[in-house]
Structures are given as structure tokens and as C-alpha cells.
Amino acid sequence: MNATAWQAQSLLLDYPAPALPERMPLLREVARGLPEPVGAPLVSFLDHCAATPLSILAEDYVATFDHRKLGSLYLTYYSYGDTRKRGMALLRFTHAYRAAGLxxxxxxxPDHLAVVLEFAAGAPEAGTRLLTEHRAGLELLRLGLRETGSPWAPVLDSVSATLPPLRGRDHDAVARLVAQGPPEEEVGLEPFGGVV
Incomplete structure (x- = not known):
């Protein structure tokens, strides 16, 4: 069930390509076959897609995911920001993909949510591990999309419904991210020896 959901979610979180209208009947059929907490949000988003011209959907996508820091679809961004440590986190994704033959x-x-979901659809165990490791970032993204009234919020609700519930550490991490935002690079920002 999760593999099917993840494949559909992956397609819906990718940039709205010209092929989207052709895929919508199959995606709607798939969504209706999923358990309600996973499928109903996808049906809601597909209703929005059906009522919105593709060009407007594409503009909304860019405004939602490319121009807002807390709308990032790159999972490592929430844990590492644009710091040097993010490179090692990206490498972990790449190693997981290579181990699965991808x-x-x-x-x-490798950390773009659409890519991770597509990977998880084909390699559920490794994909679940990657998604769960970045559960706090996913939750922050979901909350941010809900807060701004984004039409993509239901897709993140659906993704969340496929994952284990947030645990104590995850709740703490989400609260910390809400309060502080993703980490920022601190190395090299001060003069040598702290002397001005």
C-alpha cells in the first residue's frame, strides 16, 4: 500500500509537467484505492489540479517550493540548512540509492522529496528509513504548507499518513525547527581569532 501511495505522491510533488493531465485519471483511481487518511488528501489535491490550468499550477509550484525557505522539498535542508554538513547527509542518500541499484x-x-518517495516506492525498507530519519523536516514542511493554505498541503498530509507517528524526539526537533529554523553556516563568519 505505501509503495503505491509513495509513487503517486512522488508524481504529485514533482514540477507540474505537461503529462500531468494525462496521468490524473490513473492517479485518481490509485488514490481512491488507498486507505482514507492516505488517499482522500490525494483526491482533494487532484480536484484542485483538475480545476486549475497547468500554467497556474506551475506558477504556484515555483512560488511554493522555490521561493520559501520553509517550503523546501529538499529534506536535508531542515536538518543541515545550507551548511557544509549537508554534503555528508546528501551522500547518505546517494549511498542508499546505490545500494538498491539506483x-x-x-x-x-538525492534528497528531493519527490525523488525520495519514488525511491521508497521501489525500495520500501530503505525508503522508509530515509523518510523516517527526516520526519521532523517533513512535519515542518507539512505545517508550513498548511499555514500558508498551499494546495500541496494535502499531499504532505498523505505522506505523513504513511509514516509512523511523530515520537517525542521528533516533536522536540519540530519545535526547535519552528523556533530557530534550519541551521546556518557559522564557520568563516568571524575574523581570525575573534579579533576585529
């Missing part, structure tokens, strides 16, 4: 195109970052 090589990404060089133009794709």
Missing part, C-alpha cells in the same frame, strides 16, 4: 542523474539532488 543511480541518479547528476542534475538531481
Amino acid at each position: 543511480e541518479l542523474a547528476e542534475s538531481e539532488l
Whole structure:
């Protein structure tokens, strides 16, 4: 069930391509076959897609995911921001993909949520591990989309419904991210020896 849901979610969290209208009947059929907490939000989003011209959907996508820091679809961003440590986290994704026999195109970052969901659909155990490790970031993204009234919020509700509930540490991490935001690079920002 999760593999099917993750494949559908992956397609819906990717940039709205010209092929989306052709895929919508199959995606709607898939969504209706999923358990209610997972499928109903996808049906809601597909209703929005059906009522929205593709060009407007594409503009909304860019405004939602490319121009807001807390709308980032890159999972490592929430844990590591744009710091140097993020590179090692990206490498973990790449190693997980290679271990499952998947090589990404060089133009794709391995932590993009649509890519991770597609990977999870084909390698559920490794995919679940990656998604669960970044549960706090996913929750922050979900809450941010809900707060701004984004049409993609139901898709994140659906993703969340496929994962284990937030635990104590995850709740703490979400609260910390809400209060502080993703980490920022501190190395190299002060003059040598702290002397001005």
C-alpha cells in the first residue's frame, strides 16, 4: 500500500509537467484505492489540479517550493540548512540509492522529496528509513504548507499518513525547527581569532 501511495505522491510533488493531465485519471483511481487518511488528501489535491490550468499550477509550484525557505522539498535542508554538513547527509542518500541499484542523474539532488518517495516506492525498507530519519523536516514542511493554505498541503498530509507517528524526539526537533529554523553556516563568519 505505501509503495503505491509513495509513487503517486512522488508524481504529485514533482514540477507540474505537461503529462500531468494525462496521468490524473490513473492517479485518481490509485488514490481512491488507498486507505482514507492516505488517499482522500490525494483526491482533494487532484480536484484542485483538475480545476486549475497547468500554467497556474506551475506558477504556484515555483512560488511554493522555490521561493520559501520553509517550503523546501529538499529534506536535508531542515536538518543541515545550507551548511557544509549537508554534503555528508546528501551522500547518505546517494549511498542508499546505490545500494538498491539506483543511480541518479547528476542534475538531481538525492534528497528531493519527490525523488525520495519514488525511491521508497521501489525500495520500501530503505525508503522508509530515509523518510523516517527526516520526519521532523517533513512535519515542518507539512505545517508550513498548511499555514500558508498551499494546495500541496494535502499531499504532505498523505505522506505523513504513511509514516509512523511523530515520537517525542521528533516533536522536540519540530519545535526547535519552528523556533530557530534550519541551521546556518557559522564557520568563516568571524575574523581570525575573534579579533576585529
